[in-house]
Amino acid sequence: MSERTITLDVTRYRPHQEAVPTVQSYAIPFPDDWVVLDALNHIKDQVDGSLSYRWSCRMGVCGSCGMMVNGEPKLSCAVFLRDYFPRAIRVEPLSNFPVIRDLVIDMSGFLDKLKSVKPWIIREQEKPLSEGEYLQSPRELDAYQHFSQCINCMLCYAACPVFGLDSGFVGPAAIALGYRYNLDSRDHGTAERREVLGDHEGIWQCTFVGECSVVCPKHVDPAAAIQRVKVDTAKDWILSLVMPWGQR
Amino acid sequence: MSHEISEHDVIVIGAGGAGLRAAIAAAELSPKLSIAVVSKVYPMRSHTVSAEGGAAAVTREYDNLDAHARDTIFGADFLADQDAVEAFVAEAPHELIQLEHWGCPWSRDADGRISVRSFGGMSVKRTLFAADKTGFHMLHALFQTSLKYDHIVRYDECFVTSLLVEDGRARGITNVNLYTGEVMVLAANAIVLCTGGGGRVFPFTTNAAIKTGDGMALAYRAGVPLKDMEFVQYHPTGLPGTGILITEASRSEGGWLKNKDGHRYLQDYGLGPPTDTPTQRKMELGPRDILSRCHMQEYQKGHTFEGPHGHYVHLDLRHLGQELIDRKLPFVRELVRNYVGIDPVYEPIPVRPVVHYMMGGVHTDMDGKTPLEGLYAAGETACVSINGANRLGSNSLTECLVFGARAGRNAAEYASGMGTPTSNPLAALARDEQHRLDSQFFKKEGGSERIAAIRTEMQHAMEEGAGIYRDASSMGATCEKLRELRERFSRIRLEDSSEVFNTERISALELDFMLDVADTIANGALLRKESRGSHTRTDFPSRDDENFLKHTLAYRTDEGPRLDYAPVKITRWQPEERKY
Ligand SMILES: Cc1cc2nc3c(=O)[nH]c(=O)nc-3n(C[C@H](O)[C@H](O)[C@H](O)COP(=O)(O)OP(=O)(O)OC[C@H]3O[C@@H](n4cnc5c(N)ncnc54)[C@H](O)[C@@H]3O)c2cc1C
Ligand code: SF4
Numbered sequence: 001m002s003e004r005t006i007t008l009d010v011t012r013y014r015p016h017q018e019a020v021p022t023v024q025s026y027a028i029p030f031p032d033d034w035v036v037l038d039a040l041n042h043i044k045d046q047v048d049g050s051l052s053y054r055w056s057c058r059m060g061v062c063g064s065c066g067m068m069v070n071g072e073p074k075l076s077c078a079v080f081l082r083d084y085f086p087r088a089i090r091v092e093p094l095s096n097f098p099v100i101r102d103l104v105i106d107m108s109g110f111l112d113k114l115k116s117v118k119p120w121i122i123r124e125q126e127k128p129l130s131e132g133e134y135l136q137s138p139r140e141l142d143a144y145q146h147f148s149q150c151i152n153c154m155l156c157y158a159a160c161p162v163f164g165l166d167s168g169f170v171g172p173a174a175i176a177l178g179y180r181y182n183l184d185s186r187d188h189g190t191a192e193r194r195e196v197l198g199d200h201e202g203i204w205q206c207t208f209v210g211e212c213s214v215v216c217p218k219h220v221d222p223a224a225a226i227q228r229v230k231v232d233t234a235k236d237w238i239l240s241l242v243m244p245w246g247q248r
Numbered sequence: 249m250s251h252e253i254s255e256h257d258v259i260v261i262g263a264g265g266a267g268l269r270a271a272i273a274a275a276e277l278s279p280k281l282s283i284a285v286v287s288k289v290y291p292m293r294s295h296t297v298s299a300e301g302g303a304a305a306v307t308r309e310y311d312n313l314d315a316h317a318r319d320t321i322f323g324a325d326f327l328a329d330q331d332a333v334e335a336f337v338a339e340a341p342h343e344l345i346q347l348e349h350w351g352c353p354w355s356r357d358a359d360g361r362i363s364v365r366s367f368g369g370m371s372v373k374r375t376l377f378a379a380d381k382t383g384f385h386m387l388h389a390l391f392q393t394s395l396k397y398d399h400i401v402r403y404d405e406c407f408v409t410s411l412l413v414e415d416g417r418a419r420g421i422t423n424v425n426l427y428t429g430e431v432m433v434l435a436a437n438a439i440v441l442c443t444g445g446g447g448r449v450f451p452f453t454t455n456a457a458i459k460t461g462d463g464m465a466l467a468y469r470a471g472v473p474l475k476d477m478e479f480v481q482y483h484p485t486g487l488p489g490t491g492i493l494i495t496e497a498s499r500s501e502g503g504w505l506k507n508k509d510g511h512r513y514l515q516d517y518g519l520g521p522p523t524d525t526p527t528q529r530k531m532e533l534g535p536r537d538i539l540s541r542c543h544m545q546e547y548q549k550g551h552t553f554e555g556p557h558g559h560y561v562h563l564d565l566r567h568l569g570q571e572l573i574d575r576k577l578p579f580v581r582e583l584v585r586n587y588v589g590i591d592p593v594y595e596p597i598p599v600r601p602v603v604h605y606m607m608g609g610v611h612t613d614m615d616g617k618t619p620l621e622g623l624y625a626a627g628e629t630a631c632v633s634i635n636g637a638n639r640l641g642s643n644s645l646t647e648c649l650v651f652g653a654r655a656g657r658n659a660a661e662y663a664s665g666m667g668t669p670t671s672n673p674l675a676a677l678a679r680d681e682q683h684r685l686d687s688q689f690f691k692k693e694g695g696s697e698r699i700a701a702i703r704t705e706m707q708h709a710m711e712e713g714a715g716i717y718r719d720a721s722s723m724g725a726t727c728e729k730l731r732e733l734r735e736r737f738s739r740i741r742l743e744d745s746s747e748v749f750n751t752e753r754i755s756a757l758e759l760d761f762m763l764d765v766a767d768t769i770a771n772g773a774l775l776r777k778e779s780r781g782s783h784t785r786t787d788f789p790s791r792d793d794e795n796f797l798k799h800t801l802a803y804r805t806d807e808g809p810r811l812d813y814a815p816v817k818i819t820r821w822q823p824e825e826r827k828y
């Protein structure tokens with residue numbers, strides 16, 4: 001396989017050593033089938049053991065390896081060096097997040113948000129396991145399936161202008177995951193999720209631009225979830241105006 | 249320096265399928281228990297996320313528990329413990345329904361029931377699936393469900409370095425918090441190891457980077473034996489180069505394996521006759537160990553293709569058509585398009601055997617208990633054993649649930665009976681561990697060996713000596729090489745002395761664990777002078793029930809593993825020749 005050499009300009013930041021992030025350049029010989037992550041692994045193994053970043057599955061499903069690649073949020077295990085060659089590649093930590101070290105961001109806030117949308121089945125009454133599964137038709141499955149494909153990679157947050165200004169915004173992935181349960185025929189928890197999904201001013205600042213859906217590697221379309229939550233919330237609000245008090 | 253010690257009732261190490269199931273089982277036993285879940289990656293990054301094909305259980309009228317048990321035992325080449333297998337098949341349906349109630353988006357038949365598909369070595373369709381992302385959906389359903397229990401306390405991105413054992417009991421752990429670099433100490437009355445497999449001791453594997461056998465080494469160092477480590481499963485269909493798995497489901501949906509002449513070669517190895525639509529346990533639905541050996545024989549006969557990453561054959565899905573591929577195998581299509589640059593709807597997929605799964609692991613009984621009091625294990629890191637000498641595909645996700653739940657429940661029951669965990673004896677143990685970490689890793693000066701170099705040499709030695717075909721001389725050379733690498737490891741050079749998110753340290757600690765795991769695999773293989781399941785010796789080509797119908801137990805000593813053996817439990821299925 002032919003080898004060419006590409007330059008990676010990688011953000012370095014070690015909190016106790018540097019006051020601000022710097023950029024380090026590496027010239028990497030690469031075969032045709034290397035992804036950006038392969039180049040980072042090559043650096044770590046052969047050139048500079050101190051470079052830090054997250055990765056694991058190298059097949060686009062664990063969601064660990066999100067980075068800004070030439071300014072766009074990408075899974076570094078799913079973008080090929082050959083597609084950028086001969087230009088240099090800029091590799092930076094995901095935008096909009098605090099940086100812990102080098103390419104590692106702090107995503108602990110997302111874990112709290114995820115919990116806040118109650119991403120689990122809420123039932124009025126549980127059916128005993130001995131009575132078997134809840135039946136769900138392929139159509140009922142289709143209703144929520146694409147919202148369940150989220151790998152929590154955070155690319156959508158890195159692309160989201162609202163989250164960029166207001167880190168308190170629940171944000172695209174968490175809203176899509178909460179909404180996924182609302183759409184699940186087995187779930188009765190819509191009312192319990194209403195407050196956190198629809199309440200924050202963030203969703204009203206969200207425009208139809210849908211940057212989040214554009215960058216999502218799993219076609220979750222979180223922007224659609226946000227728009228639908230808006231519509232549902234507005235409907236509830238209108239309903240609350242026309243309904244007599246007791247029935248709200 | 250003294251460590252702050254956090255106390256819990258139960259510590260679960262690992263947050264994959266087994267660990268999360270164990271944590272929920274413990275949490276459901278009593279809201280009063282405090283359950284710690286410690287994981288070196290965020291739970292949803294755990295390797296379970298990569299599992300594609302499905303999870304087996306008897307859920308249909310045409311099926312029965314004995315059939316599932318027999319397939320499993322037969323597939324295991326009679327090295328499975330049959331009482332454990334019987335418990336496994338009996339509890340499997342319940343566990344998978346439980347996961348359905350927790351929201352797992354299983355694929356459905358028109359009538360709303362969970363769909364089932366065929367899988368290698370299974371005599372009927374009994375593998376439940378969520379398209380070809382079963383592990384992903386199971387893991388996320390478990391993780392999201394676990395969030396509703398406030399008494400499950402997570403320690404994300406914390407790397408466990410040792411088990412603290414006092415007075416013959418497991419009482420706590422030490423772990424490095426990646427964010428701060430600090431060594432933390434957790435105390436508990438019961439500990440459950442759910443740390444997954446260790447495919448990364450080999451160079452070419454379907455396994456994620458985090459699968460470095462840590463839990464096996466942790467237990468081994470704490471005096472617990474590792475069982476049947478010589479049994480390593482090769483999966484016949486990985487992508488050359490990356491090792492990314494193309495799921496067996498692609499064959500159960502009707503894919504064909506063809507050599508370079510376009511011939512469905514499996515019929516030449518007693519797996520025929522070839523049929524157009526798949527027949528259970530025949531041809532492409534034969535078990536993995538046999539299919540991987542067939543590939544190697546085709547290679548030796550010169551019937552395989554040769555590419556930049558070595559020999560390969562074709563997995564042909566074209567006749568299945570785009571509609572079926574998109575509905576049942578969308579991830580396969582996505583992976584092949586991204587990583588091979590071809591579309592399986594129009595072109596056959598290049599595949600070759602690749603290290604996939606470790607049948608062996610921490611010795612436990614059916615309740616997940618190890619010989620060390622207070623220590624439990626479940627999932628791929630454990631060896632109960634239901635997988636014996638060869639696991640059947642789609643049994644291991646179910647195993648994570650069944651034995652994860654058992655281990656979690658038993659650990660919680662044990663812990664509740666023990667009163668408040670005492671942290672007194674742990675301070676001294678923790679100081680010793682801090683000293684070991686500082687002198688060997690964190691404050692180590694000098695050294696000349698690169699981590700990556702030792703790792704790569706270990707991986708190649710394992711492929712050479714403990715690959716699909718093995719013999720005494722190549723295995724002996726591998727054992728020798730591993731001794732050399734262990735010695736060189738003491739001279740590794742660490743370039744990064746910073747505290748925050750120091751992944752170089754983690755790589756070094758993982759390599760340290762992998763060297764132990766590799767040693768037990770190679771030594772176990774050398775002394776098992778027979779061929780059984782995945783363990784194929786050219787110098788001892790047949791199964792030898794008289795001398796080797798027994799489990800290997802490897803105990804750690806300073807001179808390397810000491811091997812002992814334990815009987816296999818036979819209940820109702822007497823060993824017979826394994827022919828498909
Ligand atoms: C590509 C692929 C596809 C597969 N497909 C299927 C399938 O279709 N059906 C099937 O039945 N099986 C399948 N398997 C096998 C199955 O996925 C695994 O056996 C199973 O998921 C293992 O789960 P686990 O919970 O034991 O471990 P894992 O999911 O690997 O989790 C291990 C956990 O331990 C933690 N951990 C490890 N070491 C440490 C440490 N030192 N400190 C702290 N935490 C630690 C990790 O962070 C992680 O959370 C597949 C395997 C692969 C590789
Ligand atoms: S919605 Fe898409 S981009 Fe956002 S976290 Fe999920 S998978 Fe990633």
Ligand code: FES
Pocket residue numbers: 055056057058059060061062063064065066075076077078
């Ligand atoms: S490494 Fe898992 S998504 Fe990239």
